[in-house]
Amino acid sequence: MLYAAVEVTWAVTGTTVPWKEHSAYAPGVQLFLAALALLAGVACLGSTRTLAKLGQVAVATTLIVALPVFVVGMIGLPIHFVTIVTLSGIQSVTGLAQVLLNTAGAALLLLVGLSYRRRLRGDCPRCGRQHASAAAGPLAHPAASRAPRRTRVAAYLLMCGLLPWAGTKTIWTLGGDALGVAGDDWQKMSVAGASGPSKATASAGIDVTVLAAMVGIFLLLGLLYVWGQVFPRWTLFLSGRRVPRLLPLIPAWLTGVPLAMYGAALLVMAPLMAAGVLPEIKPDPPFTTSSGVTWFAEFGGLAFGGLGIGLIVAARSYAARTHAVCADATAADRPK
Structure with missing residues (x-):
């Protein structure tokens, strides 16, 4: 309403x-x-x-x-x-x-x-398993475990999609030229159009969106390994405690789903623009050619789509591995 x-x-x-x-x-x-x-x-x-x-x-x-x-x-x-x-x-x-x-x-x-x-x-609305008694008792949490090997390999391959996009931006922030964009022009526009922390990082030659992608990678790795389920030693007072299940899952789903859709749209649009099916995007400074814009859109699709799908894959595995069941549920119904 x-x-x-x-x-x-x-x-x-x-x-x-x-x-x-x-x-x-x-x-x-x-x-x-x-x-x-x-x-x-x-x-x-x-x-x-x-x-x-x-x-x-x-x-x-x-x-x-x-x-x-x-x-x-x-x-x-x-x-x-x-x-x-x-x-x-x-x-x-x-x-x-x-x-x-x-x-x-x-x-x-x-x-x-x-x-x-x-x-x-006919399953329990709380845990999703079948058991005779009402869902009012305690929940049984499975032991911490890392993701299966296939899931980890898939996530790492999807993360590789970040390399062309992050590499190109790093070249620009370091003053190099790529895709028809001069490093000096990129640096000037990055500093001029930024504010706050993004301006400070741009002045230091660090692109803030690449840093944001690193945060996404950190979240993805936490979903794959045991330290995402049990707080590690470097978390000091939280060390050894169980990580609340929704703490990594909520940002993973909320970030992964829109990133995957956005990346998929770019991956479809860029080849269509290159083939002339869709009109080319007119270059705006610091871009000087339409082909440079098209290639960068393709790199963005690989980066955003790869990271988004990687988060979804890792979150799905994490959700299955950390799924708690009602204590009254039969052992055969508990997630492996």
Whole structure:
């Protein structure tokens, strides 16, 4: 209801809500999103009741249709996160609010859908396993373990997608030329257009987005290894304690999903632009050629898509390895 009220208010008042650079949501789209949010709210209420077969199908269909819409709407979350953390300023308050509303909606619909699926299958809504008693007892947590070898290999290969993008930016920040961009021009624009910590790092020849990618790699590695489940020694007072399960999972999902979608879009668009199917992007300084912009878009797709999918793969493994079950659940039903 809150989401719908905000969307209707923006549509009626003609408030500009950007969804990408130089593009904004049309009032008709905002009204559609408001109607979809209300429909999803009705489905959420229906998921808590005993319904006939047709009602169950209607609730499930509504949740399945609504969830991807909200997920697509959260695609700009990593970009806003980087600008806020680096104190670079918020480009659009309404744009940020829209992304946060979509993120909250996607997360809540996912939880409702998961619980509803468990109830339909006759599983415990809390742990997802089948057991006779009600879900009121303690939870049994599995022992800490690292991800399977296949998962670790896949994650490392996906992380390699960062190399062309990060390497190109590092060349520019060090004063070198690449993709038709002069290092001196890149440095001047980076320092001139930055503020706060991002300006300090740009002055030192360090690109803040590369640093943000390193944070993503740190999160990904934590999802793969035991130190992401039990606080290591260097965490001092927390050493040896169990890491709260949602502490790494929430940022991994919220970052991985939009990064994967954004990277996939770039990976599709760049070859189409190179082949002439889509119009080439006109170069803006410091870029001097359209081909340079196209190549950098391809590098960005490999980087963002690789890191995003890597986070999703690692988070999926982490969620399975740390899944707690009700103590009354049978040992055969517990995750391996």
